[in-house]
Amino acid sequence: xxxxxxxxxxxxxxxxxxxxxxxxxxxxxxxxxxxxxxxxxxxxxxxxxxxxxxxxxxxxxxxxxxxxxxxxxxxxxxxxxxxxxxxxxxxxxxxxxxxxxxxxxxxxxxxxxxxxxxxxxxxxxxxxxxxxxxxxxxxxxxxxxxxxxxxxxxxxxxxxxxxxxxxxxxxxxxxxxxxxxxxxxxxxxxxxxxxxxxxxxxxxxxxxxxxxxxxxxxxxxxxxxxxxxxxxxxxxxxxxxx
Numbered sequence: 001x002x003x004x005x006x007x008x009x010x011x012x013x014x015x016x017x018x019x020x021x022x023x024x025x026x027x028x029x030x031x032x033x034x035x036x037x038x039x040x041x042x043x044x045x046x047x048x049x050x051x052x053x054x055x056x057x058x059x060x061x062x063x064x065x066x067x068x069x070x071x072x073x074x075x076x077x078x079x080x081x082x083x084x085x086x087x088x089x090x091x092x093x094x095x096x097x098x099x100x101x102x103x104x105x106x107x108x109x110x111x112x113x114x115x116x117x118x119x120x121x122x123x124x125x126x127x128x129x130x131x132x133x134x135x136x137x138x139x140x141x142x143x144x145x146x147x148x149x150x151x152x153x154x155x156x157x158x159x160x161x162x163x164x165x166x167x168x169x170x171x172x173x174x175x176x177x178x179x180x181x182x183x184x185x186x187x188x189x190x191x192x193x194x195x196x197x198x199x200x201x202x203x204x205x206x207x208x209x210x211x212x213x214x215x216x217x218x219x220x221x222x223x224x225x226x227x228x229x230x231x232x233x234x235x236x237x238x239x240x241x242x
Contacts, residue, residue, distance in 0.1 A: 080199055153168075
């Protein structure tokens with residue numbers, strides 16, 4: 001069952017954010033560029049990449065032709081493994097109202113996914129799959145410690161043959177009006193159509209945020225959901241699971 005918790009203040013924050021964002025509904029890849037001499041950091045990023053999966057939604061419709069034909073529509077996005085048992089976080093806008101959701105692991109295994117939770121406040125949802133083996137989960141960063149100007153690393157992922165790694169900085173921090181928590185991070189990166197659900201990492205290769213959208217009116221300006229919002233909801237969900 002989908003769980004939703006929304007308040008008027010939270011919807012107000014969401015409205016403010018969404019007033020200048022353009023959704024990114026699917027995945028697109030870029031050229032891989034490593035900009036760091038720190039081999040340990042590169043190793044940590046490559047380990048985190050193992051936690052990235054592809055989320056695919058499918059919808060089949062009958063076309064009004066003679067004779068009638070069926071057509072399957074799909075869209076692709078990223079997802080991040082947050083629990084080795086098969087709990088995935090992705091953007092809600094990529095899976096909302098989809099009758100069929102699948103998760104594709106790095107080895108190409110395609111598994112049906114069940115919707116566990118959809119946030120009524122923020123654009124993320126939890127999916128559950130039954131993987132053939134424990135999955136590698138993403139390491140968490142504490143997004144409450146982030147500051148404007150901090151270096152971040154974005155990982156794009158259209159498919160597993162064409163990934164990209166870019167470095168950038170935090171341009172601004174969008175805080176909740178009710179709790180003063182750091183809810184969204186604005187980045188000086190021009191992310192592309194389809195990078196939804198990909199990770200934003202700190203300089204230790206840990207998850208600092210999840211790509212959500214880009215600003216419609218500006219270049220080099222994208223938005224990520226702060227990792228603590230996702231992590232706290234995940235811990236709350238685990239506490240309530242029998």
